[in-house]
Amino acid sequence: MTIAVYPGSFDPITFGHLDIIERAATIFDRVIVAVCLNPGKKPLFTMEERMEMIVRESSQLANVEVGCFRGLLTEFVRRKNAGVIVRGLRAITDFENEFQMALMNRKLNSEIETVFLVAQPNYSYLSSSIVKEIASLGGNVSGLVSEQVSQHLQGKYATTGE
Ligand code: PNS
Numbered sequence: 001m002t003i004a005v006y007p008g009s010f011d012p013i014t015f016g017h018l019d020i021i022e023r024a025a026t027i028f029d030r031v032i033v034a035v036c037l038n039p040g041k042k043p044l045f046t047m048e049e050r051m052e053m054i055v056r057e058s059s060q061l062a063n064v065e066v067g068c069f070r071g072l073l074t075e076f077v078r079r080k081n082a083g084v085i086v087r088g089l090r091a092i093t094d095f096e097n098e099f100q101m102a103l104m105n106r107k108l109n110s111e112i113e114t115v116f117l118v119a120q121p122n123y124s125y126l127s128s129s130i131v132k133e134i135a136s137l138g139g140n141v142s143g144l145v146s147e148q149v150s151q152h153l154q155g156k157y158a159t160t161g162e
Contacts, residue, residue: 003082004028004115007073010035010050011043012149013057014131016123020088023117025061032080033058035068044132044156053149074109085112090119090126 006024010017010033024031035050043050051066058064069076077085085105087098102114119126126144135141135153142150 001029002084003030003032003080004084004086005032005034005073005077005080005082006086007034007036007069007076009038009041009043009128010054011041011045011128012050012131012145012152013054014123014126014128014145014149015143016088016090016119016126017054018057018146019120019123020086020117021058021064022061024086025064027115028084028086029063030082031061031064031086032082033064033066034073034076035066036073037068037070039070045152049152053152056148057146072108074105074112077112078109083112085114087114087116088119089116090124 004024004027006021008017021031021033033054035047035054037047045053047068051068054066058066067076067080073085087102089095089098098116105112105114131141131144132153134144135150136157141153145153
């Protein structure tokens with residue numbers, strides 16, 4: 001059985017992430033979507049909120065589960081007995097950073113492979129950051145995130161005023 005981990009910040013999950021999750025779920029036996037708690041970043045959504053949104057978005061995919069981790073990704077992958085890290089590649093601008101991470105993760109654990117799935121062209125411009133910026137300015141994010149995520153975003157910006 002091949003278990004893959006799809007790690008990220010998912011702050012919040014977008015249709016671009018969902019596309020990668022759905023495609024990974026057809027390739028691997030089990031996919032663990034892993035929300036990273038990065039002390040260096042100040043996310044808009046809490047870990048619980050991010051996980052809950054992913055659980056709702058992926059509920060129809062029987063072989064997908066949601067987890068979270070702090071610290072090294074390779075340690076989380078090892079604890080889960082997974083052998084693959086899945087990352088989405090949007091534009092060439094993603095490549096340098098992803099290449100560095102993949103090589104570093106291989107140095108940390110040579111038994112773990114990183115597999116890149118190329119984003120669909122219609123999601124290649126999409127990121128959680130740009131979605132948050134649009135939502136914070138009162139713009140329409142439909143077509144970029146689900147209705148439930150859109151409502152969560154509206155709720156956040158209404159209460160935080162950020
Ligand atoms: O969605 P993101 O923010 O692009 O995801 C980045 C993430 C979480 C995959 C990356 O920052 C990560 O793996 N963090 C865990 C810490 C770690 O293992 N660092 C060494 C990897 S080079």
